Amino acid sequence: MGGATTALRFGVLGPLQVSGRDGPLPVSGPRQLALLAVLLLEGGRVLSRDRLIDELWADDPPPTAVNALQVHVAALRRILGGGIRTVGSGYALDVEPEQVDANRFERLLDEAGAVADHARRSALLTEALALWRGQPFSDVPRTAAVAAASGRLEELRLVAIEDRVEADLAGGRHQAVVAELRELVAAHPERERLAGQLMLALHRAGRSAEALDAFGELAAALDRRLGVDPSDELVALERAIRRADPTLAAPLPVSLPAPPGRFIGRQRELDETAHLLGRTRLLTLVGPGGGGKTRLAIELAGRALSDHPDGAHFVDLAPVPAAAPVAHAVAAALRVRDQPGEAVDAALAAHLRHRRLLLVLDNCEHVAAPAAALARALLEAGPGLRVLATSRQPLGIAGETVWRVPSLGLPPEDAGPEAAAGSDAVRLLADRAAAALPGSGLDGGEAVLAASVCRRLDALPLAIELVAGRLPSLSLAEVAGHLDRRLALLAATGPAPRHRHQTMAAAIAWSHELLEPEERVLFRRLAAFAGGFDLAAAEAVAACDVLPVLLGLVDKSMVVAERTGPATTRYRLLETIRDYALERLEEAGETAAVRARHADWCRRLVAEARTRASAWQEAALAPVEPELGNVRAALDWCLGAGGAPDHALAIAASMWWYWWLRGAYDEGGGWLRRGLAAADPAPSPARALGLRGAAALARSRGDHAEAMRLGEGALAAYRALDDQLGVAAALNGLCNTACHVGDYDAALPHAQASVEQARAVGSRVGEATSLQSLAHVLRCLGRWDEAEALGREALAGFRETGNRRGEGTAINNLAQVAHLRGHLARARELTIQSLGIGRASDSFETVLDAVLRIGAIEVEEGRAARGLLLLSVLARERERAGTVLPREDIRVNEAAVAAALAALDEPARAAVRAEARRTSLDAIVGRILADTTAGT
Secondary structure, three states: OOOHOOOEEOOOOOOEEEOEEEEEEEOOOHHHHHHHHHHHHOOOOEEEEHHHHHHOOOOOOOOOHHHHHHHHHHHHHHHHHHOOEEEEOEEOOOOOOOHEEHHHHHHHHHHHHOOOOOOHHHHHHHHHHOOOOOOOOOOOOOOOOHHHHHHHHHHHHHHHHHHHHHHHHHHHHHHHHHHHHHHHHOOOOHHHHHHHHHHHHHHHHHOOOHHHHHHHHHHHHHHHHHHOOHHHHHHHHHHHHOOOHHHHHOOOOEEEOOOOOOOOOOHHHHHHHHHOOOOOEEEEEOOOOOOOHHHHHHHHHHHHHHOOOOOEEEEEEEOOOOOOOHHHHHHHHOOOOOOOOOOOHHHHHHOOOOOOEEEEEEOOHHHHHHHEEEEEEHHHHHEEEEEEEEEEOOOOOOOOOOEEOOOOOOOOOOHHHHHHHOOHHHHHHHHHHHOOOOOOOOOOHHHHHHHHHHHHOOHHHHHHHHHHOOOOOOOOOHHOOOOHHHHOOOEOOOOOOOOOOOOOHHHHHHHHOOOOOOHHHHHHHHHHHHEEEEEHHHHHHHHHHOHHHHHHHHHHOEEEEEEEEOOOEEEEEEEHHHHHHHHHHHHOOOHHHHHHHHHHHHHHHHHHHHHOOOOEEEEEHHHHHHHHHHHHHHHHHHOOOOOOOHHHHHHHEEEEHHHHOHHHHHHHHHHHHHHHHOOOOOOOOOHHHHHHHHHHHHHHHOHHHHHHHHHHHHHHHHHHHOOOOHHHHHHHHHHHHHHHOOHHHHHHHHHHHHHHHHHHOOOOOHHHHHHHHHHHHHHOOOOOHHHHHHHHHHHHHHHHOOHHHHHEEEEEEEEHHHHOOOOOOHHHHHHHHHHHHHOOOHHHHHHHHHHHHHHHHHHOOOOHHHHHHHHHHHHHHHHOOOOOOOOHHHHHHHHHHHHHHOOOOOOHHHHHHHHHHHOOOHHHHHHHHHHHOOOO
């Protein structure tokens, strides 16, 4: 379907209406309306030309009917922007079910039919009935199909009304439906179900005489108009009312609110909490403001009604003043009257003593102590009582089960549109967007963007609902562009007075006010962290007593604690909460000092990681990987508001190896260029290392002239500092750059000088690295014996120092020598070893080099399709990463691809291309290693 057509919404529950993103579209004229109506009713199926002519002109088609039909189809295509397909001599309208309000109406009816909770079922049916704008197809000529569909929909509407009234009666809302039922019975005097519902509602309201009158009026109407008697079921109801049958009594008291929007997703959470609720008498749902605790509690309570024969009651404690007693609020919800000389707590205990009842205490955080005391007393007094509480912190009493409410489910970051659209967070945004933009909502192609927006909102339900409220005035893309000002954006629209759940800032402020003074201090200082922190980091940056206060913030849902290993815990502030904390940090005048401590901690972290790993080991990635957000935040602050470019360069210089190993050449190069440009130009260890790292990153992305300029600057800086090991590393970098452009004569003296320098300072790792580069140059110069000997010497050095990445590179170099000699079996064996090491050490470049070699060998051994598959996946991954092959590897790759293409016909090539598109690099690597293990 085309994008223009999928953006349309069709309304048939009233005058036929077509709406696009910019408003209604003009469909007019009886034939045009009839044509569109009939096509919509077929829902994408093909209608023959003859069938359409019969529908539009019935038994009296004009001689020009075929041409007239084509004219109407063409006009309708122009209005709809396409979407009408010609299939043979017939036509079909490309339309999804959700684009038509009648289909949404029926889908909601089906959903309601599967729901056991009365309030939820009533809400779904009310939502379905709200789609109606009048008689179906009211402005469309009554063709045979339209007349039949209209009659069917009218009947469904009446059944939906009856079902909704049934749900209201089951939920104890008999008083509320009496007036509506009187109108419905007057409009449909022979409809027995409506009459029976009116009789039952009146009887339950204590108006049994009026209920019997209603029966008499129905009986008279049936006799007068149809000459029949009321059904046996209705007669039985009349007799039951006369004898005051106790089975007609109203259902058990339930005071659960009915939220306006549909409950979306959370099936796993409901299943888990339902299981817990069945095993404990006090379950507390804990989480941050806006996290969906109340909505989950209402849904959970509704599903647990069958386990509580004396009903379920909801008590909102938010209006109760902080630390004030809560018993009066609970007594009011349970309709327990004060007794003279008896405390309200005692009256509640007496009321609950012999009842099996579910009590929902919502928003306990600001009255945690009195709420906990009352819950304990009532649970002791009433063995059949169960309490479901929501709070931003546990109540902290014996027997309490605490369950922390997670954010809504999000798809993986690389998820496609279908997976994104199926996640709970995106489903909620789509549902609320449809409510905010009737007839439109989110476009089917916006699912991935919607997932990104939800992720930046921490998938908090309140934040998602507030964003949906902005969509009538901002597109989703515009909303995404303004999320750097989340707190300003996340506010309810409209003139109604705002309360704490109508802006995210107010919801967070409510929690902030409940913090102790020392908790507020730590809370705002933790805002310096972007993406999380551990205890040691918090102690380094906050400069205050951390552990007990941090645990208090976790208990109060202001900080999230996440177990990241058997003995490690990381903490983080949700992004919306962090925005609020940053504002408090600025208000306190502490931003500069705290951000400076944060930057200093980042500098020490990356410097220590690099030192421990001798700048090469993948083991050094472990402490840096989770702190990337913090590193970026520190760099941004140092180069911006912090005014500390030298500090920024020190951080970026120590990070270059990480960016290089991870293939993040553009990001790393960008930070290093900014740092080098802003920092003091005088030679310094950080500047020399930064120049060397920037040269390596420029070389990897193919900017060889820049790599040479930066490499020469690094060499000059190291010489000015008299850093001999740095000189060896800089010479090695210049050698590698020359090799990349195929200038091996220039590379050779750099490599030789680098080896001599590394040996002079006694660096075994440096010597092995330089020997590896020298072996590479000699191999490319055709001096294979020397290359193999030096390659083995380099391999020994890497193994001696435990440098796995270097070991993999050295083995790959030996494999290339074997390949050049024509020893394909040996080359394959060595390349497989290199690939295994590259995968185990997470070395991207080593893996890519090995896949290239295996692909070329496959082609040479006559397996052209398999080789071309490997080389095609390799090309895609290199393009994605922005890496450039050295000149020698370009020749190998081009020769292998050309040979494979020559060996395959076009169908075989197409099959390989299709398989490559759906095959990941990980799958290719796994397949190569598995085949080797299997001996193939």
